Amino acid sequence: MSTAAISVVGPASLSWGQRTGRRRRPPRAALVEAAKPPRSLEEVSVARLRDSFRDRADDMQAEAAAMARAADASVYSAELLSTKYGSRPIKVAQRAFEIFAGLGSFAFALWLDQLQGRLDQNQRRRAANLRNTFTRLGPTFVKIGQGLSTRPDLCPPLYIEELSQLQDALPTFPDEQAFSCIERELGCSLDSVYSSISASPIAAASLGQVYKARLNYSGQVVAVKVQRPGIEEAIGLDFYLIRGVGFLINKYVDIVTSDVVALVDEFARRVYQELNYVQEGQNARRFKKLYADKADVLVPDIFWDYTSGKVLTMEWVEGVKLNEQEAIERQGLKVLDLVNTGIQCSLRQLLEYGYFHADPHPGNLLATPDGKLAFLDFGMMSETPEQARSAIIGHVVHMVNRDYEAMARDYYALDFLSPDVDVTPIVPALRNFFDDALNSTVSELNFKTIVDGLGAVLYQFPFNVPAYYALILRSLTVLEGLALYADPNFKVLAASYPYFAKRLLTDPNPYLRDALIELLFKDGRFRWNRLENLLEQGRKDRDFNAKDALQPVLKLLLGPDGEVLRVLVIKEAIQVTEAIVVGSAIESYKLVPDVIRTLVFNINGTTSPFVMNSAEQESMMELRAQVFRIWELLRSSDNFDPSIFQPILQVLQEPEARQLGGRVAGGITQRLAARLLQQVLRDPPAATSPTL
Numbered sequence: 001m002s003t004a005a006i007s008v009v010g011p012a013s014l015s016w017g018q019r020t021g022r023r024r025r026p027p028r029a030a031l032v033e034a035a036k037p038p039r040s041l042e043e044v045s046v047a048r049l050r051d052s053f054r055d056r057a058d059d060m061q062a063e064a065a066a067m068a069r070a071a072d073a074s075v076y077s078a079e080l081l082s083t084k085y086g087s088r089p090i091k092v093a094q095r096a097f098e099i100f101a102g103l104g105s106f107a108f109a110l111w112l113d114q115l116q117g118r119l120d121q122n123q124r125r126r127a128a129n130l131r132n133t134f135t136r137l138g139p140t141f142v143k144i145g146q147g148l149s150t151r152p153d154l155c156p157p158l159y160i161e162e163l164s165q166l167q168d169a170l171p172t173f174p175d176e177q178a179f180s181c182i183e184r185e186l187g188c189s190l191d192s193v194y195s196s197i198s199a200s201p202i203a204a205a206s207l208g209q210v211y212k213a214r215l216n217y218s219g220q221v222v223a224v225k226v227q228r229p230g231i232e233e234a235i236g237l238d239f240y241l242i243r244g245v246g247f248l249i250n251k252y253v254d255i256v257t258s259d260v261v262a263l264v265d266e267f268a269r270r271v272y273q274e275l276n277y278v279q280e281g282q283n284a285r286r287f288k289k290l291y292a293d294k295a296d297v298l299v300p301d302i303f304w305d306y307t308s309g310k311v312l313t314m315e316w317v318e319g320v321k322l323n324e325q326e327a328i329e330r331q332g333l334k335v336l337d338l339v340n341t342g343i344q345c346s347l348r349q350l351l352e353y354g355y356f357h358a359d360p361h362p363g364n365l366l367a368t369p370d371g372k373l374a375f376l377d378f379g380m381m382s383e384t385p386e387q388a389r390s391a392i393i394g395h396v397v398h399m400v401n402r403d404y405e406a407m408a409r410d411y412y413a414l415d416f417l418s419p420d421v422d423v424t425p426i427v428p429a430l431r432n433f434f435d436d437a438l439n440s441t442v443s444e445l446n447f448k449t450i451v452d453g454l455g456a457v458l459y460q461f462p463f464n465v466p467a468y469y470a471l472i473l474r475s476l477t478v479l480e481g482l483a484l485y486a487d488p489n490f491k492v493l494a495a496s497y498p499y500f501a502k503r504l505l506t507d508p509n510p511y512l513r514d515a516l517i518e519l520l521f522k523d524g525r526f527r528w529n530r531l532e533n534l535l536e537q538g539r540k541d542r543d544f545n546a547k548d549a550l551q552p553v554l555k556l557l558l559g560p561d562g563e564v565l566r567v568l569v570i571k572e573a574i575q576v577t578e579a580i581v582v583g584s585a586i587e588s589y590k591l592v593p594d595v596i597r598t599l600v601f602n603i604n605g606t607t608s609p610f611v612m613n614s615a616e617q618e619s620m621m622e623l624r625a626q627v628f629r630i631w632e633l634l635r636s637s638d639n640f641d642p643s644i645f646q647p648i649l650q651v652l653q654e655p656e657a658r659q660l661g662g663r664v665a666g667g668i669t670q671r672l673a674a675r676l677l678q679q680v681l682r683d684p685p686a687a688t689s690p691t692l
Contacts, residue, residue, distance in 0.1 A: 062304035066278045069185060070309030073279075074232050076272035078243060078265060085240045095237050099141075102133045127162035134166060139231060140238040142166050142206040143271075146361045164323060164362065172204045178211070178226040185308035192216065193306055197224065205363070207231055207274055207379070212316060215303070222303060223317070225277065227310040232275060239268040259464060270358065270471075274379030277312035283378035284314070290353050291375075296341050298374040317374045319366030323485050328367045335486035340495050341373045343479055344541070347499045350472055351392060354384040358471040360478050382471045388414050390511040393503055396493075397515040399450075404430040406518070413511070416463045429457045447480045447492045501538035506548035508555070517565065526572040528626040535633040546634050576627055583624035586617065 085092050106129055113119045113126065134145035148155050149163035178201070179190055186193060197213035204210075208227045215222055246260035273279050281302040288299035298317065306313035320327045322342070325335050342365060349356035357364070359380040366374040384392075391413035398406040407430050408423035417423065433453040451473060476492065483490040504516045520530055538544045 059304065063282075066281065066304045066307045069187075069307075070276055070278040073276040073309040074272060076239075076265070076269045078268075081236050081240045081243075085237060092237070092241065096241055099137060099241070102137050106130055106133050123156060124158045124162075127156075127159040130159065131162040131165060134163075135171065138234050138238065139206040139228075140235060140242070140271075146206070146363075149361070166206075172201050172209050173228055175200060177229055178209065181226050181229070182224065182311050185311045186306060194224075195219070203363075205377070208310075213313075215306075221316040222306075222313050223300075223315070224306075225312040225314070227275065227277065235268075235271060235275075239264065239271075243268075263465075266468075266471075270380045270382070273381075276309055277379075278307060278309055280377075280379045281307050281312060281314070283381045286355065287357065287375065287378055287381070290355060291345055291348065294345065296372050297345055298368055298372040300374070300376065317366055317368065317376065319368045319374050321362045322365040322367060322373075322482055323362040325486055331367070331369055333367055333371055335367075336483070336490065338367050338371075338373050339479070339483045339486060339490070342482070343492060343495050344499060345373070345375075346475060346479055347496055350384055350475070351389045351499075351503070354386060354389055356382055356384065356472070356475060358382045358475055360475055360482075362482060365482070380471075382468050384468060384472065385415070388466075388468075390509050393500060394511055394515040396500055397504065397519050399434065401519055402434065403518065404434065411463070414469070415466050416469075417461075418464075421462060426457065426461055429460055433457060447476055450493075451477065497537045498540035498544075501534045502541040502544045505534055505538050506545060521565075521568055524568060524571075526568065528623065528630065532626055532630050532633070535630060539633060549634070576623065579620045579623040580627065583621050586621065 106126070109129065110119070110126060113122045131145065134141040145163045145166040149160055149166060155163065179197075182193075183190055190197070193216060194213040195216045198211045201209035202212050208225050208231075211224045211226065213222050213224050214220070243261060243264045246264045249260045281304065284299060284302055288301070291297055291299065300315035300317050303313040303315075320331070322328075322335070322338060328335050328338070342360065346356065346360070357375055357378065357380075359377065360375075364375065364377040366376065368374050391410050395407060395410045395414070398404075398410060404427045405423075408426045411417045411423065411426075412419060480490075480492040483492065483495075504512055504519070507513070519534075520527055535549070538549065539546075
């Protein structure tokens, strides 16, 4: 990569914070500090704490200065756009003609290829035409192309290959304009900030282009993102036109029940936020605080002293785009491992903290040489409402359980339906789709299959899909598309199971606690196979904690509202205890030689000393085996500690728990006594002569 050296000059126009940067101390102060005699551990701790406060204060001051530089950043307003372009009909007509001519000519060429039977022969040519069309039409259509380039299930491979170039291989604008923008935005000369900067951009995105530079004060390598000139004008006009189309769709297209104008407004607000690079820096800082605690996730740091509304300076990250499978494997890394890291992190984003990266295309996800997944470009972020986070998990549980009535009711919590809408007619539509789709297990379903199926249901009823949900779907479908590059058979839902299982087993949220009970109990019986499967999946999640998995249901069980559950648990505890006691006796009996069985028990040719048919014995032994397997799953967890039972023992000393224990003990005693009486009263078997 070519770089242009920049001579170092005295930064007279910079403040002390700009000269030293964030989280840095002046070199002279560092030398003085190093020259001091050794200090005690307590003195070192105090000094570090003092430095931490000082660094934090410097950081806040630098961020405040960056915000001041971005005070005039544009904010999306449909009213302002309407006022601005409503009085410029000629300009609006020209842009509308450009869009119609560009997309229309491409569609016409495809139509001719189909008539002439040359669709396959001209596919690469048409793919290149589409990429060039999107590029000519500007940032809005570039973003559409970026989304399509990550969906191999929607686009043929040649189209994906061409459209993937839209991620970071867009036309650049003159370097002189970029460097002038940096100096104008930061209020100082280029050589007072960077000792070197690449002579040309190393990447060009839809809204700006990126240079690789080295800071003067520290020598640290950074990425400098500079906004395209005139981008606000171009995007504003596009959104004015698209919003007008949205009005027409809302008015005349009955099949679309969502408020298209609201979706356009939400997307436009996101894009305008991307134009404010200080906002993007704040997004990155928040994202780093929430998610970069994981060893396999990297979020670059922001240099506030060199950031403004149109210039963003951030830590340089070496890496390979996530869809470049061969390059990643040459580094000894596995693409699917990285994709799975992205899925797990995204699930935490969507369903745990509710703050998520809404634009995870391959250009924004890098595989670093040390195996980390780096997230870049935090311009488009969104939030999942707290109520919706639990409702989404519950919706998956109800889908697994084929509880379509509960699925329909979930749409209230998801804010898809107003409370006054009757969900009764929706249930048959859900049943018709999922009974057919769930012939295989849910984990084998493609995420797009579920989205399409739900979409067909949504179109039939008065649903109003919230704008945030559209961004969630986009985020998940993009991740699935990335996974399909590496493995066409990859299933996002299967990869997501460990996280869902962990949340169900450990989260005390009342909604999820009720969903767990619905999953484990059916028709008054406890489904041990479901618990075993949840534990098998949940322990695959690195954050799974066996101690937490024992708490939520226990608290409900002993709570004032847990009587119905207590009745079920007492019944199941009695059966389990009987299965363990009787099953252990049967296992021991099987080890006794036939001669001793005949002499001692006067029984020969049977595997059980108890009166029971083979089906009852098989069921009891399977229950015993399941309980032992579940115990082994808990015991073999990475963080298993016998102390996990301490909270349970403490709870069991409470009056409610002692009463519950008494009811269980009484039931067990009655069952075992009945079993013993049955043995005593059994018909004596026919005498047989032992074979010696």
